Amino acid sequence: MNSGMSKGINSAWKLGNHAFESRLLIGTGKFSSVEIMVAAVRASGAQLVTVALRRFNRERPSDDLYGPLSGLPGVTIVPNTSGARNAEEAVRAALLGRELSGSPFVKLEIHPNPHHLMPDPIETFEAARELVKEGFLVLPYMPADPVLAKRLEEIGCAAVMPLGSAIGSGHGLRTREMLEIIIRDSNVPVIVDAGLRSPSEASLAMEMGCEAVLVNSAIAAADNPPAMAAAFAMAVRAGYAAREAGLMSKSDNAVPTSPLTAFLKEETP
Amino acid sequence: MSAAHSAWLDPGPWLEVSAASDANKVNAAILCERPGVAELAVLLSPAAGKYLDLMAHRAQLITRRHFGKTISLYAPLYVSNHCASGCLYCGFASDRDVPRRRLQKDELLAEILALKQKGLEEVLLLTGERSDKADFGYLLDCVSAASAHFSSVTVESFSMTEGEYAQLGQAGCTGITLYQETYDPAVYRKMHRWGFKRDYAWRLDAPARALSAGLRTAGVGVLLGLADPVADLLCLFRHIQYLRKTFWQAGILVSFPRICPQNGGYPPSQPVQDDLLAQIIFAFRICLPDVPLVLSTREKPHFRDGIAGIGISRMSVASKTTVGGYSRAGDGAAQDGQGQFDVMDPRSVEEFCEALRKKGLCPVLKNWDAAFQPPRFS
Numbered sequence: 001m002n003s004g005m006s007k008g009i010n011s012a013w014k015l016g017n018h019a020f021e022s023r024l025l026i027g028t029g030k031f032s033s034v035e036i037m038v039a040a041v042r043a044s045g046a047q048l049v050t051v052a053l054r055r056f057n058r059e060r061p062s063d064d065l066y067g068p069l070s071g072l073p074g075v076t077i078v079p080n081t082s083g084a085r086n087a088e089e090a091v092r093a094a095l096l097g098r099e100l101s102g103s104p105f106v107k108l109e110i111h112p113n114p115h116h117l118m119p120d121p122i123e124t125f126e127a128a129r130e131l132v133k134e135g136f137l138v139l140p141y142m143p144a145d146p147v148l149a150k151r152l153e154e155i156g157c158a159a160v161m162p163l164g165s166a167i168g169s170g171h172g173l174r175t176r177e178m179l180e181i182i183i184r185d186s187n188v189p190v191i192v193d194a195g196l197r198s199p200s201e202a203s204l205a206m207e208m209g210c211e212a213v214l215v216n217s218a219i220a221a222a223d224n225p226p227a228m229a230a231a232f233a234m235a236v237r238a239g240y241a242a243r244e245a246g247l248m249s250k251s252d253n254a255v256p257t258s259p260l261t262a263f264l265k266e267e268t269p
Numbered sequence: 270m271s272a273a274h275s276a277w278l279d280p281g282p283w284l285e286v287s288a289a290s291d292a293n294k295v296n297a298a299i300l301c302e303r304p305g306v307a308e309l310a311v312l313l314s315p316a317a318g319k320y321l322d323l324m325a326h327r328a329q330l331i332t333r334r335h336f337g338k339t340i341s342l343y344a345p346l347y348v349s350n351h352c353a354s355g356c357l358y359c360g361f362a363s364d365r366d367v368p369r370r371r372l373q374k375d376e377l378l379a380e381i382l383a384l385k386q387k388g389l390e391e392v393l394l395l396t397g398e399r400s401d402k403a404d405f406g407y408l409l410d411c412v413s414a415a416s417a418h419f420s421s422v423t424v425e426s427f428s429m430t431e432g433e434y435a436q437l438g439q440a441g442c443t444g445i446t447l448y449q450e451t452y453d454p455a456v457y458r459k460m461h462r463w464g465f466k467r468d469y470a471w472r473l474d475a476p477a478r479a480l481s482a483g484l485r486t487a488g489v490g491v492l493l494g495l496a497d498p499v500a501d502l503l504c505l506f507r508h509i510q511y512l513r514k515t516f517w518q519a520g521i522l523v524s525f526p527r528i529c530p531q532n533g534g535y536p537p538s539q540p541v542q543d544d545l546l547a548q549i550i551f552a553f554r555i556c557l558p559d560v561p562l563v564l565s566t567r568e569k570p571h572f573r574d575g576i577a578g579i580g581i582s583r584m585s586v587a588s589k590t591t592v593g594g595y596s597r598a599g600d601g602a603a604q605d606g607q608g609q610f611d612v613m614d615p616r617s618v619e620e621f622c623e624a625l626r627k628k629g630l631c632p633v634l635k636n637w638d639a640a641f642q643p644p645r646f647s
Contacts, residue, residue: 029337029339030336030337030338030339031337031338031339031631032337032338032339032629032630032631033626033631034631053638053640054420054635054636054637054638054641055633055635055636056635056638057390057634057635059385059388059390060388060390060634060635062388063388063390063632063633063634063635083637083638083641084641085485085518085641088643089640089641092640092641093638093640093641096638096640112517112518113517113518114485114486114519114520115513115520115521115559115560116559117559168334168335169334170334217334217337220337220338221333221334221337221338
């Protein structure tokens with residue numbers, strides 16, 4: 001059973017000792033303006049918002065993503081290490097992110113190939129181990145690998161963040177089979193990150209048992225990002241509520257109204 | 270394996286594919302999920318030129334998916350125009366009668382501060398071909414100085430050894446830009462009359478040496494107008510494929526510099542007009558969905574504004590192509606025509622950012638952080 005799981009549509013979930021009601025996390029890159037990004041964050045009701053360290057710009061407030069978010073009530077910033085290509089770089093970026101933001105969280109992203117942005121499992125594991133020792137609540141973006149998920153849980157990560165499909169691809173839950181295993185076996189929250197295109201996919205991830213989902217591209221690329229953010233928020237709530245309400249089991253066959261075994265109850269002539 | 274003299278650089282087979290293109294093949298290439306060199310050949314063909322708008326829509330969708338509604342910005346910083354090579358098309362060629370200078374330490378700092386004042390965080394340092402007056406040691410000092418101020422420093426300069434590229438990296442350089450100019454060996458020889466740059470193979474292997482030395486990015490391109498653009502671009506694509514397969518951690522960027530016939534200076538033998546340049550950019554976006562495509566201020570404002578976000582994801586801004594051009598504003602007029610090329614988009618950072626915002630695009634001045642670089646010890 002996943003930790004932090006409790007019944008009820010508004011029930012909180014936990015990362016470490018921090019409780020959250022919203023199960024939608026938002027990424028902040030790719031928006032057409034900072035104002036629209038902030039409006040989308042507000043519309044989503046997200047309490048956890050990730051910001052790439054490389055988009056922190058203290059010298060130029062108009063170019064800075066961190067500043068406008070840091071004052072939003074109810075929002076916790078999660079600096080991410082996007083851009084790091086190995087554990088050493090990620091650890092340096094995480095330490096600087098904590099210094100700048102004061103956040104106890106770090107979204108650990110290590111993708112050595114800047115084109116497909118697939119996470120490096122080896123470097124992610126190494127960096128996670130180091131960052132846990134440094135006292136971070138580590139949220140590692142990772143391939144949808146059930147073994148790696150358990151390894152990251154064992155070394156103390158606060159959650160695991162397997163990808164649904166490639167970042168920005170909009171291919172949805174291509175890794176569903178692996179995600180189901182990760183969810184079934186995990187003792188820490190599972191947050192599906194990357195690849196979601198539509199609210200229905202976010203809803204499905206929640207129905208499957210994810211504790212939360214993280215969305216960026218699908219909201220930023222929408223014609224109306226705040227409206228799409230609100231749609232994702234509703235879908236996440238609906239998916240979670242449906243799971244808690246108890247989804248009926250699936251069957252390939254229709255349930256016959258005239259049971260074939262009725263004869264067993266008939267009296268012998 | 271060396272890229273030089275490799276059979277895969279022969280564009281012949283792909284030129285045949287391009288020549289045999291028709292409407293059906295163009296439509297299939299536009300919608301292809303895993304496009305490769307064959308699709309690029311089709312999309313660069315005259316047949317595809319009739320489907321520019323369709324290509325533009327596809328290119329915009331792909332650009333949004335991978336880069337969002339953002340354009341990252343950088344500025345060139347010319348640190349020296351001393352040059353020992355004789356490139357026919359270049360304003361810095363050693364036989365050109367232009368005042369030569371290199372920035373002294375205090376002048377470089379003034380340039381750096383002038384760019385920082387504009388809010389720029391990513392800078393590309395440029396020089397002419399290696400010379401006694403501006404050698405590797407000089408460039409290395411410039412990189413060290415710039416790295417102390419900018420979050421990202423890259424270099425567009427002469428071809429170097431792997432060891433030299435490694436030293437640049439240690440000094441804070443994250444990548445290089447280095448165009449082959451043309452992949453046609455005969456045209457290359459004609460254009461590069463003397464100097465180190467005359468060595469086609471040494472230049473061709475330079476991006477590989479840089480990436481092998483650990484630099485993160487290599488920007489590549491051809492100078493459109495020198496030779497058959499389709500042949501050159503097909504070779505460029507094959508070169509990119511080679512680099513991506515060989516250096517799996519490398520970031521590749523592609524630029525599309527062209528010699529504009531209206532600019533004066535060297536007359537291009539095969540001019541590339543606006544329509545074809547747009548087609549080239551759309552074709553590369555469709556075939557290289559996740560590669561940053563770069564456009565400089567060689568292009569006019571209406572073209573830059575139009576194509577931003579429709580393929581192009583990274584642009585230079587407020588560029589000066591003269592040495593000391595940013596801080597010596599009063600001398601700007603005196604230096605007109607003495608840059609490496611004429612800047613066709615003279616807008617300021619703020620003016621250009623505003624134009625991007627009007628298009629629904631977010632200008633990004635800082636998209637990197639020095640924290641990713643190893644600590645430097647001086």
